Amino acid sequence: MxxxxxxxxxxxxxxxxxxxxxxxxxxxxxxxxxWEDCFLESGVAAASAALAWSERLHVGVGLLPVPLRNVALTSMEAATLLRLFPGRVSLSVGHGVQDWMGQVGARPASPLTLLREYLSAMRALLRGERVTVDGQYVHLDSVALDWPPLEAPPVYAGGVGPRTLRLTGEAADGTILDASFSAEGVRRARQLVDEGRESAGRTGEGHHKVVVYLLAATGPGAAGRLHAELAREGKESVPGLGVAGDAGAVAKAVQGLVEAGADTVVLQPTADEPDPEGFVRFAAEEVRGLVP
Known part of the structure; x- marks a missing residue:
């Protein structure tokens, strides 16, 4: 489902x-x-609060920028959340916005190398392993978590470009796609992820989940708000991005992404959504029942 x-x-x-x-x-x-976007809000602090304030809600962080965070710290925080709220947390990592990384003096010369090293170390630490590595960016000397998760979690990675998408297949357990992916874009991304899995000999490891954000607007002025946001991103001419309308229209767009290869679709309201809580209720009470 x-x-x-x-x-x-x-x-x-x-x-x-x-x-x-x-x-x-x-x-x-x-x-x-x-999201952990510079310089707005912490993904981990917000996730911890959201989990504590809810009883059954699953909370994902997509994504944590790896140049900004030491892998041991991210793994410690992840393990703590996973033990406090077992089965209710998903975490993903990625390059981050390179201009922002430059602003804090953390922009890597090779984002792909950093992400590959980071994913390898983080997945091993969350499996409870003791890790020693001296890579180009990741350096750990006999590091192990004292309180690893009771069960090794999937670690997701975000990607946009072809090389990063292949890397998510090679080195991550799932892939996060932002709202710049149409259904056709999701289909191509899934192919690239599968190529990465095949090159790494991981095709027998089980299903690799793909999470896709879908820019969505509903209610009065929905079409205008959607168009304005796409225009701000310079993507108003890209076919198939976003959806504006009632629950039926949104559900149809969700289903299009699912048919293209998405396992989870995350509705992304416009930045000027007038009723964020109402948008949540719209998704859960109106759209959900129309999505298989």
Missing amino acids: TTLGVVFRPQLAPEKLRPLVRAADAAGLEELWL
């Missing part, structure tokens, strides 16, 4: 998170996703 989620965008002030989490939990939303 397709999993449906909503993202809490960090353009909303942190204090807006609690009422939205309560609304999501009460409405039966399956997943709430958070």
Whole structure:
């Protein structure tokens, strides 16, 4: 069955998170996703609060920028969340926005090398292994978590370009695709991920999940808000991006992404969504029932 989620965008002030989490939990939303965007909000701090404020809501962080974070710290934080809230957390990592990484003096010369080394070390640490590695970017000397997760979790990685998408297949357990992917884009991305899995000999490891964000708007002025956001991103001329309309229209767009290879679709409201809590209820109470 397709999993449906909503993202809490960090353009909303942190204090807006609690009422939205309560609304999501009460409405039966399956997943709430958070971003760690510079210089807005911490993904891990927000995830911890959201999990504590809810009873059954699954919380994902997509994604944590690896140049900004030592892999041991990210693994410690991940393990803590996974033990505090077993079965309710998904974490993903990625390059981050390179201009932002440059602003804090953390821009790597080879983002692909860093992400590959990071994924290898993080997955090993979360399996409870003792890790020694002296890579180009990742350096660990006999590091092991004292409180690893009780069960090794999947580690997702985000990607846009072909080489990164192949890498997510090679080295991650799942892939995060942002809202710049149409259904056709998701189909091509899934092919690249599968190529990476095949090159790494991982095709027998089980299903590699793909999480896709879908820019969505509903209610009065929905089409205008959607077009304005796409225009701000310079993507208003890209066919098949985003959806504006009622629950039926949104569900149809979700199904198109699923048919292209998405396992989870996360509805991404526009940055100027006038009723974030209402958007959560719309997703959980109106769209969910129309998505197989």
